[in-house]
Amino acid sequence: MAPAAANYYSHPSTTASHPQKQRGYRVCDTCGAVENPTIQKFRLCGGCMTTQYCSPECQKSHWPSHKVICQHTAAQMSGAKQQPVGAAYPDENLVKYLRKFTSTHSSLLGWAGFQALQLKRMPSNIRQNCLLIELGYNPHAESLFRFTVSRTHIVPRSYVTDNDPLVGADIERREERCRRAGGIGTLVVLVQCGGISQVMPVEVDPPAKISWDQREDWAEVLQHFVASGRTDFKPISTTARG
Template structure:
């Protein structure tokens, strides 16, 4: 592995006890395409699937006809998972909910890890062929920031994520087309998995020329450091604010 003169995060050495500020990735309204500014207004999540987000109730209502199929599909999966774990004495029935909260809480860190794992700075075409799989271990911990730890990370064929669920594949493709229309390179796919439960995180990515993050080979160690320290304040080193990634 390469040796780096500085850590991947501007605040890597900040003590975890002082890391109370949560850093959010940019989010995009699934209806009008508006970019979220959390300091002014935080977008609302769809109550059915807890995945799609909207800037207003009006946009959520307008988007329902196109969102309905994937929403009901995701909600049905959540219900099935809950029923499965209600019958088990060894698992937490809230695991699916915790996994979605984990993904939302660490969206900036997970998006950065996906960008690095797929080497999109150097090989942007990888966005169409590969995906990042992050395997988690679950810990029954009272503190929500310590319920998961990183078990493994793998770069897998994108078909590993999209090949088994046509509705998920169609939703990713819709985001891909939207991203390309706005000048981006496409949608990076990150799969967060804990046992049989998984969460797909699509990340719409600007052209690499607009993203100033250095390519890093130590991304998995950085991911593990922030997750297992219970930190939510990941700040990638960047020399300009031009570049952005949009989290779907």
């Protein structure tokens, strides 16, 4: 079977020298508008880096309800930055690097989570499990080569929601919004490196609207694109829509 990426065999150097940044599926947290990057790019909240808005007006109006989870996330990141450099915290900038990694590879990570949980065949898995991705760190001068994928695990979603009730409540809020819009819910991808973790929630359309095949080589493809420093992942689609 061919790899689950239309550009799997592209030469890594072409994308490492001139990276084409991915943009995952983004929904305005205030009005529910879906991003169309060719017309207007949404902005991420600078505090939590997981909430997006279509305009400054939507961001401002959402702040009273977003404030608690945003400040909670920012406080966790600030606390991690103050930890002494060692085995668990190999670099004082690890928090910033991990946030950038998650944002840069959002499309790849969301696709890997969709495949790992087999949501094409079993949409109900989205509420039961999440994908945990463990990264290895390398203090490389090039930001795209600072991480490698060490291991991946399917873990209960309670691994995330029970350990941090505020994050769990935010995921549940996204879940309800996604379902009201006709989606199947919120996919949770947890990215970890040393003692730092980043939760990436992804609101997922119904499988009938997603053209990807179910793939078993998702972990290999994930490792390949991350290790190659590539940000141009393009999943193979079985319909003209993709």
